[in-house]
Amino acid sequence: MPPGQSFGKMKISSKTEKPKDTKYVFKRLWYYIYQYKLLFLLALILTIVSNILAIIGPMLSGYAIDAIEPGKGSVVFKTVFYYAGWMVLFYVASSILSYILSVLMIHLSQKIVRKMREDVFHKLVDLPISYFDTNQAGDIISRISYDIDTVNTSMSTDVIQIAAGLITVIGSLIMMIIISPVLVLVMFVTIPLSVLYTRFMSKRIKPLFRKRSAKLGEMNGFIEEMVSGQKTINAYGAEDEILKRFDKINKETVDAYYDAEYYGSLMGPTVNFINNISLTLITIAGAILYLLSHMSLGNISSFIQYSRKFSGPISEVANVVSELQSAAAAAERVFKLIDEEAELMDKEDAIDLNMVHEDVSLHNVSFGYIPEKTIIKSLSLKAKSGSLTAIVGATGAGKTTIINLLMRFYDIWEGNIYLDDKEIRDITRKSLRKSYTMVLQDTWLFEGTVFDNIAYGKENATKEEVEEVAKMTGIHSFIKRLPNGYDTIINENGINISKGQKQLLTIARAMLLDSQMLILDEATSNVDTRTEIKIQKAMRKLMEQKTCFVIAHRLSTIQGADNILVVDQGNVIEQGNHIELMEKKGFYYKLYQSQFE
CATH class of the missing domain: 3.40.50.300 (P-loop containing nucleotide triphosphate hydrolases)
Structure with a gap:
């Protein structure tokens, strides 16, 4: 083996890796999802059906509201209860399907993570000794445990959340166009702001999550090294020096975590604020259309509910993007290990050595x-x-x-x-x-x-x-x-x-x-x-x-x-x-x- 490192010296690679494209990382993740395509297809069907059932609710709510006459008028309770009953039925069915979907996604994500860990561990067995001589054990363990767990969390929640959000956005948009194209135009005044802001922030927070994963791996490597050398540390009375070095590495790791989480957390509230401005504009425009007798109260109520459903996933995507960037950074580290060059293959005509008798x-x-x-x-x-x-x-x-x-x-x-x-x-x-x-x-x-x-x-x-x-x-x-x-x-x-x-x-x-x-x-x-x-x-x-x-x-x-x-x-x-x-x-x-x- 190469000359061993002295006590307290860490092998940290100074190479700056060129980050891979996010699309490439998610394409690699799709490879794992595709291996369980039937489960994923079932999850997709459940997502579509569950969200369609939920999308019907606001329309039924509007019909129920229209059964109420303005002023001192009367309420047609038969109509209200009819539509309210259907709403309950649809929402209950949607909730049951969502529960089944959650359980299914847990099983799917566990299968994917298991396969990913198998691939990583099989790669470790095939790697040359030089890889282990130049990489910390703690960092390797961090990739197998923390990074894959981060991918697992994203797989089990974010993938379906995005799919559900997409279906909700499309379905809500269709229903809003049917109800009032004019209000759709009003709402779309603020949509570009949400999209542009989300894209702007996404590009800036991905490096922060990549740095967070790298710093955690570095800290794990340091801790693994110090734990294994505890007797030597005590024997040399180096506790104070080690504590100083740990405090420095720990602070850098905490700072990396803070930066990633802080800037990632800004996205949700900001996008939500933009969406609330949109709701304000819709309310004003809806009131004008009602005075002009172009919309009923039921339609206005349904439109506002659909606008909330439409903007909700956009706000959620802002939060999900942070989690996806974290997962992408973690997956990138995992794939980097999987893509390491294995030990050179034997020659095609290499022979098996059975007995050694000579020199x-x-x-x-x-x-x-x-x-x-x-x-x-x-x-x-x-x-x-x-x-x-x-x-x-x-x-x-x-x-x-x-x-x-x-x-x-x-x-x-x-x-x-x-x-x-x-x-x-x-x-x-x-x-x-x-x-x-x-x-x-x-x-x-x-x-x-x-x-x-x-x-x-x-x-x-x-x-x-x-x-x-x-x-x-x-x-x-x-x-x-x-x-x-x-x-x-x-x-x-x-x-x-x-x-x-x-x-x-x-x-x-x-x-x-x-x-x-x-x-x-x-x-x-x-x-x-x-x-x-x-x-x-x-x-x-x-x-x-x-x-x-x-x-x-x-x-x-x-x-x-x-x-x-x-x-x-x-x-x-x-x-x-x-x-x-x-x-x-x-x-x-x-x-x-x-x-x-």
């Missing part, structure tokens, strides 16, 4: 994590079949990078790497990596039983096999003392056991696999000397007939290696066994002496 060799290999800096320079080395090759050197010399190249976590820039005289780029990645068993310095355990963690890499592993490797690593007696033995649940990341015990469990896991090659990257760095000796003996027995690579800072652990490669600034500067290198009294000799002075 592992590197010929003039050059590589760097960024184009501007070459870490490995024209490196050549050879590890004989069944041998133990140790790689030592100062921090940053390129030891772990060599392992990354052997496993094809990264592809080399120049040169060749061979297994059994086969260039590794001619081998499928899956079979190449399955040929290795790898134990890293950074242990990884998942929440599950001790048995499951040890048997993780071997399907259908038996209890006897698991216990055997546990005994070989000296962890068996500790496991038996646990409350439920091998069925004891390990907390997330193994926090209820010591670091050394975690390392022993990962080594036992590695021992259980039947691979032809073994990589140990500082694998015994977290165990005491006595346990280390036990592991070394067990490892030597396990590594018989296997090609093994060991990266070690503690040179006492690799004195029995068949070949020791001394790496400095990406080059092998010395090579030989422990005795030969000590006799040379070169770099290795000085390194060895420095550990025992």
